[in-house]
Amino acid sequence: MKSLKAQGNILADAHEQLDILEHGVNHDDAFRLVPFQQKLEAIGLFPLKPVAIDVFQVNIGKMCNQVCRHCHVDAGPDRKEIMTRKTMYQCLEVLQKDVSFKTVDLTGGAPEMNPDFRWFVEEIRKLGKHIIVRCNLTIILANKKYHDLPLFFKQHAIEVVSSLPYFTRNRTDRQRGDGVFEDSIKALQMLNEVGYGKENSGLLLNLVYNPAGAFLPPSQANLEKEYKEALMKEYGISFNNLFAITNLPISRYLDYLLQSGNYEKYMEKLITAFNPSAAANVMCRNTLSVGWDGFMYDCDFNQMLDLKIDAPGKHIAAYQAADIKNRSIVLNQHCYGCTAGAGSSCGGAVTT
Amino acid sequence: MTNHYYDAADLGKFGSIGEYQKDLADKFFAWYGAAFADSALSAKEKSLIALAVAHAVQCPYCIDAYSSDAYEKGWNEAQMMEAVHIAAAIKGGAALVHGVQMMNKVKEIAM
Numbered sequence: 001m002k003s004l005k006a007q008g009n010i011l012a013d014a015h016e017q018l019d020i021l022e023h024g025v026n027h028d029d030a031f032r033l034v035p036f037q038q039k040l041e042a043i044g045l046f047p048l049k050p051v052a053i054d055v056f057q058v059n060i061g062k063m064c065n066q067v068c069r070h071c072h073v074d075a076g077p078d079r080k081e082i083m084t085r086k087t088m089y090q091c092l093e094v095l096q097k098d099v100s101f102k103t104v105d106l107t108g109g110a111p112e113m114n115p116d117f118r119w120f121v122e123e124i125r126k127l128g129k130h131i132i133v134r135c136n137l138t139i140i141l142a143n144k145k146y147h148d149l150p151l152f153f154k155q156h157a158i159e160v161v162s163s164l165p166y167f168t169r170n171r172t173d174r175q176r177g178d179g180v181f182e183d184s185i186k187a188l189q190m191l192n193e194v195g196y197g198k199e200n201s202g203l204l205l206n207l208v209y210n211p212a213g214a215f216l217p218p219s220q221a222n223l224e225k226e227y228k229e230a231l232m233k234e235y236g237i238s239f240n241n242l243f244a245i246t247n248l249p250i251s252r253y254l255d256y257l258l259q260s261g262n263y264e265k266y267m268e269k270l271i272t273a274f275n276p277s278a279a280a281n282v283m284c285r286n287t288l289s290v291g292w293d294g295f296m297y298d299c300d301f302n303q304m305l306d307l308k309i310d311a312p313g314k315h316i317a318a319y320q321a322a323d324i325k326n327r328s329i330v331l332n333q334h335c336y337g338c339t340a341g342a343g344s345s346c347g348g349a350v351t352t
Numbered sequence: 353m354t355n356h357y358y359d360a361a362d363l364g365k366f367g368s369i370g371e372y373q374k375d376l377a378d379k380f381f382a383w384y385g386a387a388f389a390d391s392a393l394s395a396k397e398k399s400l401i402a403l404a405v406a407h408a409v410q411c412p413y414c415i416d417a418y419s420s421d422a423y424e425k426g427w428n429e430a431q432m433m434e435a436v437h438i439a440a441a442i443k444g445g446a447a448l449v450h451g452v453q454m455m456n457k458v459k460e461i462a463m
């Protein structure tokens with residue numbers, strides 16, 4: 001499987017995606033979804049403003065060793081976009097000046113594939129920030145040079161967040177590719193070996209569940225219990241928390257929805273499940289998201305739709321704390337994915 | 353008026369059943385919600401039971417709803433089909449066991 005970009009798929013263009021999200025595939029009048037903005041207005045949340053911004057999320061490259069069917073980044077081995085050291089310096093400068101950022105959340109693609117990944121981590125640690133790495137697990141086994149990642153993570157007290165769509169091979173491989181389940185299990189065992197996910201080790205290993213298909217996640221608490229029992233019983237694996245997240249209708253997941261004829265039903269499902277308290281807790285309210293090229297966004301999803309931040313300076317080099325804190329968050333129909341049911345953010349459900 | 357009895361879109365309108373009798377509908381939905389909540393059985397187990405019963409009562413709306421719900425809650429295809437077989441087996445058995453009544457009657461009237 002190739003990325004949408006390599007396929008020359010029209011959905012590789014963010015404008016096409018936005019057009020489908022707003023008007024449906026055929027600009028059909030029957031497909032008129034209530035604008036997300038109206039839903040927020042009805043509950044007094046529009047314009048949506050940030051609260052305390054403490055998470056600095058950086059996408060350090062779209063390159064990935066996997067090509068998952070649901071990937072909202074459209075990442076893969078054929079993607080070459082990667083953050084340069086110069087942009088990393090610009091990020092570090094902001095992190096140094098703005099002490100309100102407590103956490104740096106590194107994502108990709110596979111962030112570890114950026115040649116400056118380790119250097120960047122070390123520099124961020126010098127600033128005393130908590131670091132999260134979104135590790136896809138299989139990268140640890142993909143090449144000899146990555147085998148020591150568990151130790152590297154441990155040395156820098158990194159919180160590891162890893163996607164494992166399900167605790168069975170079938171559902172995981174269907175979403176993430178053949179053999180991914182087996183390698184993910186091996187990688188989890190390697191992380192356990194150095195202390196990750198073990199009680200009192202202080203080394204956090206959190207897993208992410210996201211539905212392998214056109215449906216919403218079930219209760220996060222129940223799922224966590226099932227994952228813990230199954231992974232321990234079958235493979236002797238332990239971990240800390242499970243984050244159940246909803247797939248947002250963008251990029252390759254949007255392509256899947258369209259190809260499988262599920263797009264309209266899925267959008268309706270998201271809208272029917274709109275939850276005002278989840279809306280109050282969406283992650284864009286405490287996050288700033290920086291793209292591989294240094295542009296700033298409200299979240300990773302807006303980043304992939306090329307919806308840049310609504311502030312005078314749009315690049316990290318022009319960062320002004322006051323502008324960022326007073327901005328209005330840019331919203332569109334994909335935002336329904338964050339407010340359905342128990343809600344969804346990088347940290348899982350936002351309500352219980 | 354449409355000329356067929358079942359329309360998939362009607363499932364989404366189930367909530368409006370209270371339009372003609374709100375009190376009873378409210379009571380039904382409250383009871384329904386409570387019956388399906390995690391309790392002595394988990395919501396996940398209840399979903400699989402509901403899927404089997406949906407087949408037994410042959411309600412296409414319930415089959416739709418609980419096929420999605422059971423899969424969402426983590427049951428796999430084989431488990432779901434086995435639940436359907438249980439519903440079918442009970443239905444088949446229930447029909448067949450009346451054969452005893454038939455036999456009784458025949459024996460009563462036959463020379």
Ligand code: SF4
Nearest residue numbers: 064066068071109136
């Ligand atoms: S979902 Fe993650 S692991 Fe899969 S292709 Fe996208 S970035 Fe890579």
Ligand code: SF4
Nearest residue numbers: 282284299301335338
């Ligand atoms: S998609 Fe982004 S901007 Fe929209 S609600 Fe979710 S986090 Fe906020």
